[in-house]
Amino acid sequence: MNARDAIFARIRQTLQTTDASAMETHLARHARGPLPTLSADLVTRFRECATRLESTVAGPLTAAEVPAAIARYLDEQKLPRRVVSWPGMASFDWKSAGVEIETRPARGDDLIGVTGVFCGIAETGTLMLLSGAQTPPTVSLLPETHIALLPVARIVAHMEDGFDLLRKEHGSVPRAINFVSGPSRTADIEQTVTLGAHGPYRVLIILTTG
Amino acid sequence: MQVASGRFKQRAHDGLENPVLRNALLKSQGKFVVTRQQAFDELGNLGELRAAAAAVRDHTLERLDTYLTRFETEVRKAGGEVLWAQTAEDVQRLLHDICARHGVRLAVKSKSMVTEECEVNQALETAGIEVVETDLGEYILQLANEPPSHIVAPVVHKTKEEVAALFERHHGRPRLHDIPALCREAREVLRPKFLAADLGISGANFIIAETGTALIVTNEGNGRLATTLPRVHVAITGIEKVVPTLEDAALLLRLLTRSATGQPITNYVSLLTGPKRASDPDGPEHFYVILVDNGRSKLLGGELQPILRCIRCGACMNHCPVYQNVGGHAYGWVYPGPMGAVLTPSFVGLENARDLPDASTLCGACAAVCPVNIPLPDMLRQLRVQRMEKRLRPWTERAALKLWSWLAARPHIYGIATALAARLLHCFGGKTGLLHRLPFASGWTDGRDLPAPQGHTFRELYKQERQT
Ligand code: SF4
Numbered sequence: 001m002n003a004r005d006a007i008f009a010r011i012r013q014t015l016q017t018t019d020a021s022a023m024e025t026h027l028a029r030h031a032r033g034p035l036p037t038l039s040a041d042l043v044t045r046f047r048e049c050a051t052r053l054e055s056t057v058a059g060p061l062t063a064a065e066v067p068a069a070i071a072r073y074l075d076e077q078k079l080p081r082r083v084v085s086w087p088g089m090a091s092f093d094w095k096s097a098g099v100e101i102e103t104r105p106a107r108g109d110d111l112i113g114v115t116g117v118f119c120g121i122a123e124t125g126t127l128m129l130l131s132g133a134q135t136p137p138t139v140s141l142l143p144e145t146h147i148a149l150l151p152v153a154r155i156v157a158h159m160e161d162g163f164d165l166l167r168k169e170h171g172s173v174p175r176a177i178n179f180v181s182g183p184s185r186t187a188d189i190e191q192t193v194t195l196g197a198h199g200p201y202r203v204l205i206i207l208t209t210g
Numbered sequence: 211m212q213v214a215s216g217r218f219k220q221r222a223h224d225g226l227e228n229p230v231l232r233n234a235l236l237k238s239q240g241k242f243v244v245t246r247q248q249a250f251d252e253l254g255n256l257g258e259l260r261a262a263a264a265a266v267r268d269h270t271l272e273r274l275d276t277y278l279t280r281f282e283t284e285v286r287k288a289g290g291e292v293l294w295a296q297t298a299e300d301v302q303r304l305l306h307d308i309c310a311r312h313g314v315r316l317a318v319k320s321k322s323m324v325t326e327e328c329e330v331n332q333a334l335e336t337a338g339i340e341v342v343e344t345d346l347g348e349y350i351l352q353l354a355n356e357p358p359s360h361i362v363a364p365v366v367h368k369t370k371e372e373v374a375a376l377f378e379r380h381h382g383r384p385r386l387h388d389i390p391a392l393c394r395e396a397r398e399v400l401r402p403k404f405l406a407a408d409l410g411i412s413g414a415n416f417i418i419a420e421t422g423t424a425l426i427v428t429n430e431g432n433g434r435l436a437t438t439l440p441r442v443h444v445a446i447t448g449i450e451k452v453v454p455t456l457e458d459a460a461l462l463l464r465l466l467t468r469s470a471t472g473q474p475i476t477n478y479v480s481l482l483t484g485p486k487r488a489s490d491p492d493g494p495e496h497f498y499v500i501l502v503d504n505g506r507s508k509l510l511g512g513e514l515q516p517i518l519r520c521i522r523c524g525a526c527m528n529h530c531p532v533y534q535n536v537g538g539h540a541y542g543w544v545y546p547g548p549m550g551a552v553l554t555p556s557f558v559g560l561e562n563a564r565d566l567p568d569a570s571t572l573c574g575a576c577a578a579v580c581p582v583n584i585p586l587p588d589m590l591r592q593l594r595v596q597r598m599e600k601r602l603r604p605w606t607e608r609a610a611l612k613l614w615s616w617l618a619a620r621p622h623i624y625g626i627a628t629a630l631a632a633r634l635l636h637c638f639g640g641k642t643g644l645l646h647r648l649p650f651a652s653g654w655t656d657g658r659d660l661p662a663p664q665g666h667t668f669r670e671l672y673k674q675e676r677q678t
Contacts, residue, residue, distance in 0.1 A: 002294075002589075003294040003295060003296045003300055003503075004294040007294055007296060007449065007501075007503045008275055008278075008297055010503070010507040010508070010510075011274050011275045011449075011507050011510060012275055013511075014507070014510040014511030014512075015273070015274065015275065015510070015511070019276075020273075020276045021418075022269075022273060023273050023276045023277060023280065025649045026454050026455070027271065027280075027419070027420055027454055027455060028456050030455055030456075031264045031455075031457060032457050032460075032461070033259065033263070033266070033457065033458070033460070033461030033464070034255050034258040034259050034262055034461075035253065036252075036253050036254060036464075037254075048215040051472070053477075058502060073581065077522045088636055095481050096532055104491075105492045106489045108401055108404075110403045112406065113346040123355075123474075124474045124475040126475055129493070131493060132487075132489070132490065133489035133490060133491060136490075136491045136492050137434070137438055137492060137493070138384065138438060138439075138492050141431060141434050141435065141438065142435075145555075159298070159458070159460040160456075160460050161462070163308070163456045163457065163460070172421075173421045173423060173481065173483045174483070174487070175288075175482065175483055175484055175486055175490055175493050176437075176438070176480060176481065176482055176483075176493065177480070177481040177486070178478065178479075178480050178481075179475065179478065179480075180477065180478060181475050181476070181477050181478075181479075182477055184429065184430050184431035184477055184478070185429050185430070185477055185479070186346045186347075186393055186429060186430045187349070187363070187429070187471070188345070188346040188363065188364070188365055189238070189347075189348035189350075189365070189368075189370050189373055189389050189392060189393070190234070190369065190370050191237065191241050191242075191363065191366070192370075192389050194389055194390050194393045196390075196393065196394070196397070196435075197346060197393060197396075197397065197429065197430030197431055197432070198344065198397055198400065198401070198404075198432045198435055199430070199431025199434065199435075199477070199478070200257075200431075
């Protein structure tokens with residue numbers, strides 16, 4: 001008997017039922033557990049929670065204002081005006097803002113990554129990103145600074161709403177769904193929180209309208 | 211990891227005599243307890259959440275075969291492969307095969323207790339493959355060649371000075387003095403490893419049947435790097451980790467991160483399904499999930515089944531007075547604290563962990579905080595019963611308990627016997643009223659004197675009281 005059969009044989013010995021109908025019912029329902037009630041409106045709640053998780057939240061800005069805002073932020077942080085970004089972002093007017101942009105997956109030594117998001121989760125101030133040809137996950141991961149553009153209309157209440165949106169708009173799950181809640185951190189040494197572990201040191205979220 | 215749970219008493223003593231460890235434990239405990247409480251106060255509906263979470267776990271465990279089958283089908287549909295392991299050796303063999311098939315020379319690991327359980331590092335290293343732990347805590351332990359002492363905060367027992375000394379020795383760079391600098395140096399040393407690695411090994415906090423997904427939570431981002439950059443990703447986890455839907459995972463996640471570190475959510479939650487798709491510019495080319503039994507299926511259907519609900523949050527140890535005093539290493543295997551005291555005897559055999567059911571005052575703090583309502587003290591009691599039945603206690607103790615139960619079932623004789631004993635011990639106590647030594651019970655008198663009884667039993671005093 002191979003390992004798989006042996007394990008299943010042991011499991012089946014102990015179970016009352018091998019009837020799959022209860023599973024099918026459960027899977028089809030997508031029932032949600034008890035949800036926390038959100039007191040503020042979604043945008044306010046998102047902003048509060050994201051800020052508490054050490055993201056910087058700016059905006060809302062129109063799309064046209066974004067490149068200049070990013071340029072200002074980079075200057076403030078004393079960072080170079082050179083970013084790597086998702087393909088879809090090439091259409092912004094980066095030139096007049098004086099920002100150099102390359103649209104490709106990120107490499108280990110890229111300093112700044114600019115991405116969109118699939119949606120924002122107000123409950124925790126979290127970004128939901130999907131992997132895909134137009135949305136390479138390395139851009140939000142390898143650079144020391146991650147800048148994310150989040151349309152306010154794409155802020156939903158809970159993670160569960162994000163999943164619903166995913167089912168509606170994509171039908172199936174991509175290779176990777178990444179929920180990002182602020183800069184990477186560690187508290188391993190003496191339980192002292194330190195920002196910037198293996199992922200970004202800082203996350204700027206720019207809310208956008210229109 | 212070698213099982214040293216048979217020597218709990220000795221190792222507990224070692225922990226108690228280590229002032230650095232005790233200090234670190236005290237400090238961290240405060241933080242864990244307070245932040246957890248705050249996180250749940252904000253949520254408001256903790257009782258409801260816990261009941262729902264426990265119900266989902268039970269629902270799945272009661273249909274484990276159908277859910278695992280569905281998970282396997284979905285992984286295959288996404289282009290990945292599920293491999294099954296009955297034992298730690300199976301896991302090691304499967305990994306060797308994967309490494310050979312894909313020409314793996316360097317592996318990066320994201321933190322996973324199951325890989326500790328299955329001694330994955332040692333097995334790969336003997337096969338000539340370099341394995342690098344990338345969670346900062348686990349990396350420090352790898353340099354120090356020590357096992358973790360806590361399932362969420364593995365180096366809770368080390369000070370920053372100890373870490374700085376380790377880094378200086380292993381990195382060959384000047385000695386650092388503050389924590390952010392230590393973290394940056396670790397990042398700089400580990401980043402090239404991520405970029406060069408052929409294989410990324412991770413655990414999975416949950417696997418989702420509906421979609422064939424492995425869900426991984428990390429704060430450092432190492433979990434994301436290890437599962438995005440290398441050509442091959444292997445997620446290794448226990449068969450009990452399966453949950454039905456994305457919604458169920460979200461429910462459990464709400465409890466997991468708050469219970470573990472007091473965070474409303476960890477920095478990164480990654481849901482990984484299959485290898486990279488045809489149009490994906492990044493991601494691994496091969497995706498495997500190794501599902502480990504290693505004693506878990508034996509627990510199904512028995513009195514200890516509820517421990518399989520465990521989501522490895524660590525709250526039970528953070529609130530355990532025994533763990534807080536002796537530290538994680540005393541438990542002698544991968545899983546410490548109350549959940550470890552239940553799991554370890556089940557996984558490695560009660561005869562190899564016979565003292566662990568005693569590693570608890572049965573105060574109930576663990577059950578009060580467990581997010582999936584596992585009745586840990588009841589289970590420890592159950593293990594004590596099993597231990598008695600398997601004759602794993604000294605004959606003196608067994609004889610004494612037999613005698614006591616015989617007496618307790620005969621109230622009249624019990625009254626006479628206890629009255630006699632009370633008077634005898636009173637005499638032995640002499641003028642000081644203290645007993646320096648008790649035959650067969652030196653544990654009570656080795657470190658302190660036992661106050662002798664006053665000469666009358668409670669029943670006698672009660673009777674007197676009623677008459678006056
Ligand atoms: S037994 Fe409960 S409290 Fe302890 S680690 Fe498991 S889920 Fe957390």
